[in-house]
Amino acid sequence: MELEKGETHGSSVDALDGSTTIGSFDSYHGAVSDSHGHDARGVAADVPVTLRDLVAAPDLQLACASGDDRLDLPVRWSHTTELLDPSAYLRGGELVCTVGTSLTTAEACDRFTTAAATAGAAGVCFGVGDVHDTVPPALVSACSRLGLPLLVAPLGVPFMAISEHLAQRRVEAESATGERGSQLLAELLAHVRKHATTAELMELAVESLGGNLELLEEARPIHRAGVHVAAADDLEVSAMTDEVTLIWRGVGSRPSPSLLSSLVRVLDVARHERDVEQDLRRERAGQLLSLVGDRLADPAALEGVLTEAGLSTTGLVFSVWPAGAARVLASSFGAAPVALGETPSATVAVTDSDDEARAVALALGVVCGLSRAVPLAESARGISEARAAFELARVRDGCVGPEGLTSLEGLLAQQPLERLQPFADQLLEPLLAADRRRRTDYVTTLATFLERDGSLTATARAQFLHVNTVRHRLERIKDLTGRDPLVFADRIAFAIAIWTRRSSAGRTS
Numbered sequence: 113m114e115l116e117k118g119e120t121h122g123s124s125v126d127a128l129d130g131s132t133t134i135g136s137f138d139s140y141h142g143a144v145s146d147s148h149g150h151d152a153r154g155v156a157a158d159v160p161v162t163l164r165d166l167v168a169a170p171d172l173q174l175a176c177a178s179g180d181d182r183l184d185l186p187v188r189w190s191h192t193t194e195l196l197d198p199s200a201y202l203r204g205g206e207l208v209c210t211v212g213t214s215l216t217t218a219e220a221c222d223r224f225t226t227a228a229a230t231a232g233a234a235g236v237c238f239g240v241g242d243v244h245d246t247v248p249p250a251l252v253s254a255c256s257r258l259g260l261p262l263l264v265a266p267l268g269v270p271f272m273a274i275s276e277h278l279a280q281r282r283v284e285a286e287s288a289t290g291e292r293g294s295q296l297l298a299e300l301l302a303h304v305r306k307h308a309t310t311a312e313l314m315e316l317a318v319e320s321l322g323g324n325l326e327l328l329e330e331a332r333p334i335h336r337a338g339v340h341v342a343a344a345d346d347l348e349v350s351a352m353t354d355e356v357t358l359i360w361r362g363v364g365s366r367p368s369p370s371l372l373s374s375l376v377r378v379l380d381v382a383r384h385e386r387d388v389e390q391d392l393r394r395e396r397a398g399q400l401l402s403l404v405g406d407r408l409a410d411p412a413a414l415e416g417v418l419t420e421a422g423l424s425t426t427g428l429v430f431s432v433w434p435a436g437a438a439r440v441l442a443s444s445f446g447a448a449p450v451a452l453g454e455t456p457s458a459t460v461a462v463t464d465s466d467d468e469a470r471a472v473a474l475a476l477g478v479v480c481g482l483s484r485a486v487p488l489a490e491s492a493r494g495i496s497e498a499r500a501a502f503e504l505a506r507v508r509d510g511c512v513g514p515e516g517l518t519s520l521e522g523l524l525a526q527q528p529l530e531r532l533q534p535f536a537d538q539l540l541e542p543l544l545a546a547d548r549r550r551r552t553d554y555v556t557t558l559a560t561f562l563e564r565d566g567s568l569t570a571t572a573r574a575q576f577l578h579v580n581t582v583r584h585r586l587e588r589i590k591d592l593t594g595r596d597p598l599v600f601a602d603r604i605a606f607a608i609a610i611w612t613r614r615s616s617a618g619r620t621s
Contacts, residue, residue, distance in 0.1 A: 161186065161187050161277075161278055161281050162183065162184050162185060162186055162187060163176075163182070163183040163184070163185055163187060163207070163234060163235050163261055163263065164183040164184055165187075165281075166187065166207070166263070166274065166277070167183060167263065169277060170551075171273065171277070171551070172265070172269060172273060172274060172277060173265070173266055173269050174237065174263045174264065174265055174269075174274075175263065175264045175266075176261065176262070176263055176264075177238070177247055177252055177255075177262045177263065177264050178252050178255045178256045178260075178261065178262035179235065179255060179256065179259065179260060179261030179262055180261070182235075182259065182261045183261060185234045185235065185261065186205060186234065187205065187206070187207050187234045187235075187278065188203075188204070188205030188206060188234070189205065189206050189207075189275075189278060190206060190207045190208075190209055190237075190271065190274045190275045190278055191206040191207070191208055191209065192209040192210070192271045192275075193208065193209070193210060194210055194211070194212075194213040194214055195214070196214050196220055196223050196224050196227070197223060197224070197227040198224075198227060198228065198231070199227040199228070199230060199231040202228070202231035202232070202233055203231075203232075204231065204232030204233070205232065205233070205234050206231075206233050206234060207233070207234050207235050207236070207237050207263070207274065208228045208233045208235070208236050208237070209236075209237040209239065209265070209271040209274065210224070210236070210237075210238060210239070211238070211239040211242040211243045211244070212238060212239075212243050212244050212248060212251070213243050215244075215248055215250075215251055216248075217250070218250035218253075218254075221248055221250040221251040221253075221254045222250070222254045224251075224254075225251065225254040225255050225258055225260055226254075226258065228260060229258040229259070229260045233260065234261070235260060235261035235262065235263060236251075236255055236260055236261070236262050236263070237262075237263040237264070237265055237271070237274065238251065238262065238263070238264055238265070239264075239265045239266075239267070239269075239271065240264060240265070240266060240267060241266065241267025241268075242267065247262070247264055272578075275576070276576055276577065279575075279576035280553070280575075280576065283575070283576075292320055292321075293367065293368070293371040294509060295320070296316070296317060296320040296321070296371075296375075297371075297374055297375075297378070297434075297477070297478065298434055299316060299320075300313055300316060300317065300375070300378050301378065301434055301435070301436035301437050301440065301478075302435060302436045303316060303436075304378060304381065304382050304436050304439055304440065305435065305436030305438070305439075305454070306436075308382065309382070310327065310334070310335050310379055310382045310383040311335050311337070313378065313379055313382050314327065314335055314336075314337035314379065315337050317337070317375055318337045318338045321360065321362075321367050322362055322365075323338055323360055323361055323362020323363070323366070324336070324337070324338030324360070324361045324362060325337045325338055325358065325359070325360055326358070326359045326361075327356055327357070327358050327376075327379055327383075328356065328357045328358075328359065329355060329356050329357075334356065334383070338361075338362075346361045346362060346363060347361070347362060347363060347366045348360065348361050349366050349367055349368075349369060349372050350372070351369060351372040351373040351375070351376045352376060353376055353377060353380045355380060356376060356379070356380050356383070357376070358372060358375060358376035358379060360372060370477050371477070373477070374476055374477040374478070377440060377443075377444070377475075377476060378440055380443075381439050381440050381443050382439075390442075391438075391439075391454070394438050394452050394453055394454040395453075395454050395455075397417050397451060397452065397453035397454075398453030398454040398455040398459070398460060399453075399455070400413055400414060400417065400453065401414070401430075401453040401455075401460045401462075401495060402453075402455050402460075404491050404492055404495060405460075405491075405492055405495030405496060405499065406492075407492050411488050411489055411490070411491035411492060412488070412489075414462075414488065414491060415488065417451050417453075417462075418451055418462060418488070420451070421449050421450060421451035421462070422449035423449050423450075423451060423462060423463070423464055424464055425487065425488035426487055426488075427464060427465075427485040427486070427487065428462055428463075428464065428485065428486055428487070428488060428491065428494060429462070429463050429464065429465055429466045429469065429482060429483055429484070429485050429486075429494070430460060430461070430462055430482075430483040430486075430491070430494040430495050430497070430498040431460070431461045431462075431463065431466070431469045431480050431481065431482045431483070431498055432458050432459070432460055432461075432480060432481045432495075432498045432499050432501070432502035433458065433459040433460075433461065433478060433479075433480045433502070434458065434459065434478060434479065435454070435455065435456060435457055435458050435459060436454075436459065437459040437478060438452045438453075438454045438459045440476065440478075441459065441461055441472065444472045444475060444476060445461075445463075445468060445472060448463065448468045449463065449464060450462065450463050450468070458499075458502065460495065460498070464485075465485070466482050466485075466513060469482055469511075470482070470511055470513070473510075473511035474511065479502070479505040479506050479508075479509060479510060479511065480502060480505055480511050480512075481498045481499065481500065481501025481502030481503070481504065481505045481511075481512050481513075482498060482501055482511070482512065482513040482514065483495070483497040483498040483501070483514055484497065484513075484514040497514055497517065500517055501513060501514065501516055501517060503615065504516055504517070504521050506615070507521065507611065507614050507615055508521075520604070520607065520608075520611075521611060524608060524611050524612070524615075529612060529615055529616055532608065532612040533612060533616060535608065535609065535612070536608070536609040536610075536612035536613050536616075539593060539595065539605060539606065539609040540555065540609050540610070540613060542592040542593055543555050543558065543589060543592055543593065546588075546592060552585075552588075553575075553585075554585055554588060554589055554592070555610075556575070557571065557575060557577075557582060557585045557586070557589075558585075558586075558589055558597060558606060558610065559610050560574050560575055561582070561586065561597060562597075562603065562606060562607050562610060566597070566598070566603060568582050568583060586598065
């Protein structure tokens with residue numbers, strides 16, 4: 113059975129061979145991860161949290177009873193148990209939480225701490241008030257002797273709060289990693305447009321990713337960036353094109369293979385000799401495409417650019433990409449006919465179908481927006497459609513075609529953000545103020561609730577929360593804004609506000 117310290121005070125527990133097994137957070141939320149702290153793909157999750165971070169968290173109210181010189185140890189996960197020997201359920205790096213149901217003798221304390229230390233636990237967290245009014249001196253002595261940090265949780269602070277804190281930090285870390293990757297690619301593409309060297313691009317990548325980068329051509333090093341200090345616990349990720357291989361080495365959070373694959377493509381293009389005249393032609397084409405898209409020039413003016421690229425004028429697909437992407441796109445489209453235009457705010461490509469554009473977007477991991485196929489005379493409509501799809505793609509972080517514009521997000525993407533911003537600010541500012549003032553997560557919970565189609569259960573699972581916690585937060589959101597997330601019309605209003613806030617943030621980035 114589950115025993116939550118501070119929540120089941122005074123209740124009895126089931127005995128199993130003289131002790132009680134308390135289910136871990138992982139098994140309690142089995143749809144999220146297994147009991148070994150691995151995610152659904154079987155990959156060990158990196159939780160960049162130390163014992164010192166947990167002690168410093170005001171909501172947890174933890175204190176250090178022993179081992180304050182080892183509080184910088186990382187905590188991978190938490191495991192709640194009343195077994196005298198929980199080592200079979202530990203994989204190293206856990207904070208082992210207990211209320212000491214079985215820790216009634218010095219021998220029991222010694223057996224428990226030895227098992228935790230041998231399994232590589234980061235420390236022990238003892239909850240007072242349920243079984244023991246104070247931490248048993250024998251437990252303090254055993255932890256001190258084994259160099260195992262000992263934290264104390266007061267009555268009223270459930271161990272689940274520690275698990276939720278770690279889960280929230282994990283989600284934040286994964287989200288930050290994905291955001292850093294997108295920002296890095298956008299920054300590198302912008303520097304490619306400014307004719308940055310391969311070495312300069314690699315230095316920028318190292319500043320964002322950390323670790324070391326090495327670019328090789330047939331096993332021969334071309335460029336290196338980073339500290340270049342090899343360590344026994346270094347991780348390694350690599351990606352390659354037909355000509356070069358990029359290797360990242362370091363410790364901690366490693367870049368995803370897909371991000372590294374996008375990086376090596378950008379670096380491969382940057383290392384080739386730059387064709388200044390081609391860049392100028394693309395800029396002139398970009399100016400012309402912008403004028404046509406703004407209905408300030410006749411679409412017939414594009415005919416020369418399209419004919420030179422080998423394109424027909426009967427069925428044209430326009431696609432909009434991040435600024436600075438023209439060179440990378442020219443390399444990625446290969447032999448497929450494509451006309452490219454570069455503007456300060458975006459890159460525009462013209463193809464005779466959307467198949468090539470979708471394939472390139474998938475291979476590069478770069479966002480893009482696509483139009484339907486239109487004749488030359490309707491180029492303005494095609495460019496406008498691609499621009500709106502691109503705005504939506506930046507929110508979804510992917511490739512969006514004309515079919516995506518038939519949704520609410522698609523409709524919003526075609527509206528000026530300046531028109532939507534006052535509405536979003538008025539609705540979300542009370543929640544943002546509460547989040548800043550009380551360190552709550554109302555906006556995050558609301559966004560997750562909307563993304564899960566208003567399902568309390570799915571929201572709780574996604575945020576590692578109890579359903580009642582989600583329900584309470586939605587009630588607070590109703591109190592603060594006057595709009596009820598459980599009412600369909602109000603939920604639409606919140607969806608518009610969240611979309612506008614994210615779009616504004618994406619435009620700023």
